[in-house]
Amino acid sequence: xxxxxxxxxxxxxxxxxxxxxxxxxxxxxxxxxxxxxxxxxxxxxxxxxxxxxxxxxxxxxxxxxxxxxxxxxxxxxxxxxxxxxxxxxxxxxxxxxxxxxxxxxxxxxxxxxxxxxxxxxxxxxxxxxxxxxxxxxxxxxxxxxxxxxxxxxxxxxxxxxxxxxxxxxxxxxxxxxxxxxxxxxxxxxxxxxxxxxxxxxxxxxxxxxxxxxxxxxxxxxxxxxxxxxxxxxxxxxxxxxxxxxxxxxxxxxxxxxxxxxxxxxxxxxxxxxxxxxxxxxxxxxxxxxxxxxxxxxxxxxxxxxxxxxxxxxxxxxxxxxxxxxxxxxxxxxxxxxxxxxxxxxxxxxxxxxxxxxxxxxxxxxxxxxxxxxxxxxxxxxxxxxxxxxxxxxxxx
Numbered sequence: 001x002x003x004x005x006x007x008x009x010x011x012x013x014x015x016x017x018x019x020x021x022x023x024x025x026x027x028x029x030x031x032x033x034x035x036x037x038x039x040x041x042x043x044x045x046x047x048x049x050x051x052x053x054x055x056x057x058x059x060x061x062x063x064x065x066x067x068x069x070x071x072x073x074x075x076x077x078x079x080x081x082x083x084x085x086x087x088x089x090x091x092x093x094x095x096x097x098x099x100x101x102x103x104x105x106x107x108x109x110x111x112x113x114x115x116x117x118x119x120x121x122x123x124x125x126x127x128x129x130x131x132x133x134x135x136x137x138x139x140x141x142x143x144x145x146x147x148x149x150x151x152x153x154x155x156x157x158x159x160x161x162x163x164x165x166x167x168x169x170x171x172x173x174x175x176x177x178x179x180x181x182x183x184x185x186x187x188x189x190x191x192x193x194x195x196x197x198x199x200x201x202x203x204x205x206x207x208x209x210x211x212x213x214x215x216x217x218x219x220x221x222x223x224x225x226x227x228x229x230x231x232x233x234x235x236x237x238x239x240x241x242x243x244x245x246x247x248x249x250x251x252x253x254x255x256x257x258x259x260x261x262x263x264x265x266x267x268x269x270x271x272x273x274x275x276x277x278x279x280x281x282x283x284x285x286x287x288x289x290x291x292x293x294x295x296x297x298x299x300x301x302x303x304x305x306x307x308x309x310x311x312x313x314x315x316x317x318x319x320x321x322x323x324x325x326x327x328x329x330x331x332x333x334x335x336x337x338x339x340x341x342x343x344x345x346x347x348x349x350x351x352x353x354x355x356x357x358x359x360x361x362x363x364x365x366x367x368x369x370x371x372x373x374x375x376x377x378x379x380x381x382x383x384x385x386x387x388x389x390x391x392x393x394x395x396x
């Protein structure tokens with residue numbers, strides 16, 4: 001009988017993870033217990049995904065705002081610090097900003113507009129058009145921004161991030177000036193010491209600043225890239241990918257995840273004889289159509305994954321084949337023709353018309369988005385996801 005179901009995705013409930021927990025054993029136990037409880041079998045090329053949060057929690061990868069302040073003070077001393085291009089997020093950036101402010105004497109906060117890097121809007125782009133303002137050329141002061149647009153609250157959070165961020169800085173006894181620009185060079189009119197807080201464009205921003213006379217240039221990836229007084233750290237990403245943990249601390253992106261995914265794969269192989277793929281995932285990479293938020297606030301979707309998740313899908317479009325190559329066929333003949341085509345498809349379909357409309361993204365980005373949407377970010381309690389049939393096709 002032909003199988004009637006393709007890909008199956010299950011959110012798995014495990015224990016609450018705390019510092020010092022053996023994350024590899026917990027994941028393996030959760031997978032095997034879930035399989036037994038729900039009556040599914042472990043198969044080769046199944047996929048286990050684990051949210052980065054529980055890996056970091058098990059590692060105890062936390063830091064306080066005082067740790068952040070110490071690193072900022074060591075890097076910038078008494079300089080006026082230009083803090084540029086932060087994302088607008090209470091969870092992602094507010095505690096980082098408090099630590100930055102605590103380690104500085106004076107801050108010039110430069111916000112991109114109409115939105116931050118991941119799509120959180122300060123103002124609707126249509127309002128810029130109505131006011132005759134070009135965000136690629138015009139630099140605005142806080143007073144000018146307020147004169148044109150007034151006080152704007154975020155669509156989902158109800159927060160005026162300009163006022164919120166400024167108040168966090170001033171609460172640390174630090175003078176704050178707010179400006180609005182999309183050009184890194186703008187900040188150099190105010191200070192030559194810059195902390196760039198963008199995520200995916202940070203290397204370009206650092207290059208532009210360095211080439212145009214900045215004297216000190218750091219990114220969030222340079223802050224807590226090593227331990228401060230015994231704190232957590234992330235050698236590759238620093239504060240990037242961090243989240244608010246408590247009112248005075250952040251949880252950092254997990255360290256050294258490759259041994260974790262490899263260890264889980266090996267343990268499941270030992271216990272079941274099956275080779276599953278394993279990855280740690282953070283934010284998926286997708287855009288919300290209402291809030292216009294591009295979800296990826298982590299530096300990468302996946303900081304570690306097993307080798308079988310390398311690469312991109314190599315798929316043909318069934319409807320293209322049905323409407324073009326085999327438009328003269330129907331029923332069983334059409335099914336047989338398409339099945340034979342898939343079985344004999346080229347190993348590299350890049351540029352082929354039969355592949356147009358398929359998703360040319362990395363497997364880890366696709367699977368990370370699937371996992372993130374499955375586990376959610378609230379109280380579902382499913383920080384592990386088990387995926388079956390992802391690598392199957394119409395012929396299986």
